[in-house]
Amino acid sequence: MPSLEYTAIAQCPAEAVWTIVERFGDIAEWHPGISASCLISERADAGSVRELHLPTGEVLTERLTVLEPKQRVLGYRMEITPLPVENYEASVSVQPLSDTAACVITWKARFDVLAGIDVASMATAVTNLLRDGHHGLEDYLLSDQLSAAGFAGGPHITPVALSKAYRLINHGPTVLVSARHGGCDNVMAAAWACGLDFEPPKVTVVIDKIAATRALIERSGFFALQIPTQNQLDLTYAVGNTSRAQDPDKLTHAGVELFEMPGFDVPLVEGCSAWLICKLINEPHNQETYDLFIGEVVGAWADSRVFQDGHWRYEQAPPALRSIHYIAGGQFYAIGQSMNVTD
Numbered sequence: 001m002p003s004l005e006y007t008a009i010a011q012c013p014a015e016a017v018w019t020i021v022e023r024f025g026d027i028a029e030w031h032p033g034i035s036a037s038c039l040i041s042e043r044a045d046a047g048s049v050r051e052l053h054l055p056t057g058e059v060l061t062e063r064l065t066v067l068e069p070k071q072r073v074l075g076y077r078m079e080i081t082p083l084p085v086e087n088y089e090a091s092v093s094v095q096p097l098s099d100t101a102a103c104v105i106t107w108k109a110r111f112d113v114l115a116g117i118d119v120a121s122m123a124t125a126v127t128n129l130l131r132d133g134h135h136g137l138e139d140y141l142l143s144d145q146l147s148a149a150g151f152a153g154g155p156h157i158t159p160v161a162l163s164k165a166y167r168l169i170n171h172g173p174t175v176l177v178s179a180r181h182g183g184c185d186n187v188m189a190a191a192w193a194c195g196l197d198f199e200p201p202k203v204t205v206v207i208d209k210i211a212a213t214r215a216l217i218e219r220s221g222f223f224a225l226q227i228p229t230q231n232q233l234d235l236t237y238a239v240g241n242t243s244r245a246q247d248p249d250k251l252t253h254a255g256v257e258l259f260e261m262p263g264f265d266v267p268l269v270e271g272c273s274a275w276l277i278c279k280l281i282n283e284p285h286n287q288e289t290y291d292l293f294i295g296e297v298v299g300a301w302a303d304s305r306v307f308q309d310g311h312w313r314y315e316q317a318p319p320a321l322r323s324i325h326y327i328a329g330g331q332f333y334a335i336g337q338s339m340n341v342t343d
């Protein structure tokens with residue numbers, strides 16, 4: 001009997017995820033492999049049955065067998081199914097991730113494969129079903145959050161697994177550093193930002209003592225690095241050449257629009273291609289002596305038009321979305337050609 005588990009992080013509080021997952025009959029709202037679904041009973045409680053319609057026109061039913069709202073766990077059994085399996089039982093568990101606004105979702109399934117069917121390919125198909133469900137739920141949560149936040153650019157923004165977050169800055173782009181404290185938001189440009197560690201992901205950025213953004217980071221304990229696009233060349237140069245200390249309205253003058261990700265009180269710049277929210281790892285010696293700030297990445301997102309499946313896809317995306325790389329004196333390069341090593 002194959003017994004499969006798919007565990008992944010969702011950048012959303014456990015309670016918010018659970019309110020969606022527990023609506024047993026509404027899975028079609030977020031699972032890309034299900035075109036319609038409904039509950040064949042008044043309420044979703046243990047024993048109730050949902051009917052699922054697949055894009056192929058086939059229909060299957062699943063009975064809710066476990067519903068534990070306090071533990072945020074539900075389990076179900078497949079009853080009528082066109083799949084070549086029997087005794088199919090599955091569960092979903094949503095648990096908070098300490099010190100973050102994210103949660104861990106564990107999807108499990110076990111089943112017997114009918115005689116004559118290849119067990120390994122059936123296990124792969126079910127793993128894909130669990131994975132697609134997880135990604136569909138992430139997209140659904142994000143579009144919900146972004147529309148609640150009134151952010152129009154939402155549909156392209158997708159969460160990036162923290163284990164892949166380092167890839168967002170590995171190519172050395174110029175970044176925008178943003179921070180908030182005491183009702184004050186600010187953004188500056190930084191060329192000296194890079195990855196420091198994979199797990200948990202960490203980044204470094206050099207922030208000079210003359211930058212007004214620095215005090216906001218030190219006081220709030222948080223900052224964001226985001227990757228401006230070729231489209232934002234002038235904006236990047238403007239926030240890198242004017243200090244908020246001289247022009248309190250610098251963000252308006254530079255054309256910066258801010259938004260937030262729910263659960264994080266850190267301002268983010270609209271129109272970038274990726275965003276990393278970082279918790280400051282306070283190292284007063286490094287900060288004072290080298291202007292070097294270290295942050296642990298606690299949330300990561302990217303524009304899915306240009307970053308997909310853990311990889312930048314600049315060659316397929318509109319040129320306006322390319323990252324920019326600072327030299328000096330107002331000169332930048334946009335990212336160029338992709339190359340792969342030969343084996």
Ligand SMILES: Cc1cc2nc3c(=O)[nH]c(=O)nc-3n(C[C@H](O)[C@H](O)[C@H](O)COP(=O)(O)O)c2cc1C
Pocket residue numbers: 174186187188189190191192193206207208209210211212213214236237239240241242243244245250326
């Ligand atoms: C392209 C570019 C890259 C920059 N890189 C850095 C950097 O890595 N570190 C830094 O401290 N300042 C850097 N600066 C300068 C700051 O962005 C600049 O001091 C800014 O005005 C600070 O804004 P604030 O005082 O409002 O925080 C850069 C400026 C530009 C234009």
